[in-house]
Amino acid sequence: MIEAINLNKSFGNKQVLKNFSFKFEKGKPNLIIGESGTGKSVLLKSMVGLLELDSGEVLYSGRDFLKMNFKEKKLIRKEIGMLFQGGALFDSMTIEENVVFPLSLFTDKSAEEKRERANSCLQRVNLENVNKLYPSEISGGMKKRVAIARAISMEPEYLFCDEPNSGLDPKTSILIDELINDLTYELNITTIVITHDMNSVLEIGDHIAFLYKGEKCWEGNKQEILHTDNKELNDFVYATKFLRNFKDKLK
């Protein structure tokens, strides 16, 4: 489990995160949703230490990440897998080399064992015969799947996903969502997904926090989100005319 307590982050005079607190449950996909520019990505990057928080605590199974020194942070990062918005695959390496990369640096596995592990991770995300291709030679959806394979190759405890559906068509988006959902339950990991895609919310939103202007203003699940009275959340969920009509019909 990861617990965020009173997180604050400012850029100059602009406060992006305001006293954000949330318990990210183990073995479930935890979604942070909100409009663009509300601080979702800042929250995610702050939690993994890519940005420095002004104040607050981030507890990884009780261990305060922000109080750790460089070496301790390096150790805990080996328990973290992360899927970046653009995939962040190393474009000078082949797909297989991308997945093998963390294994080469942090394990003593033989070349054959590493290749086997990479293949099993790639197969798990339904990718075959792409090992020797470069990231520039595959589609956006495939890049996301390779990034997931790389993220799970070290068997992480925590999986962070920064807008996993951005730039993907609805069908591929659902595939990625299902994959993240299945892996979360299968590997019993704590997954944190940043998204503003309502399809994802309704697909895998078992535990959701709604971020509005840097503050958490709602918490619940995918069933509750459709019937909420929270005005800001309603505006976000029923942003399109189609969904507003759908809501009226539900009533």
Add this chain to the structure above:
Amino acid sequence: MKIFYHIGRYFILLSRVFSKPEKSIIYRNRFFEEVNSLGIGSLGIVAIISVFMGAVITIQAAFGFESPWIPLYAVGLATRDSIVLEFSPAIVSLILAGKVGSSIAGEIGTMRVTEQIDAMEIMGVNSAAYLILPKILAFMFILPFLIIISMFLAMIGGLVFGVLTGAVTPHQFLYGIQYDFRPYNVFYALVKVVVFAFIITSVSSYHGYYTKGGALEVGRSSTKAVVYSSIVLLFFDLLLTQLLLA
């Protein structure tokens, strides 16, 4: 005052670059990749520039030494000293600061803006050491060899074009380049070159590593890398010349 901020951040980056590597065998492989990419990949341009510059220096020397009081072998001697003391170590390094420096800053800068460096950090990899250390060590290792090749080719160029243009005879030129030869001058040149290699790779890596934004900023970082590494290189050229020759 901003210059102190950059100097401080540069040394903080260097302290991360020279920290203990995660797995030395990975770094060893990266070292050889960089030797190939930065060093062997620059051989062509070094060869072309050296041959032509050697030829030009020889013709200019011959033009300047038209007095009957100056023996013709002085053309070879002047060409040799120009090449060994300044042309090959400093001018070729400046040209490589353009080629290698912009390539390093562009590569690392692109990795920064496409979150590849963040991805490494999340994995627990010391991205500064992984990306920059092999480049620095590889270029410090290979540049002296490139410069020795450059010296040799520049003298060949001087000989060939000097003879073809009738500026000097082969015998006089060869006598001149051997006359009063001081091996210390080559040592001085190689010491300079090792320092220049460090400056080019570390300053360019610094500009690439702290790139923020997108494609436009990557371009700006590449330009800054070339400009600042050239300025620092020239400053150290003066400093080392004073320390080693004066």
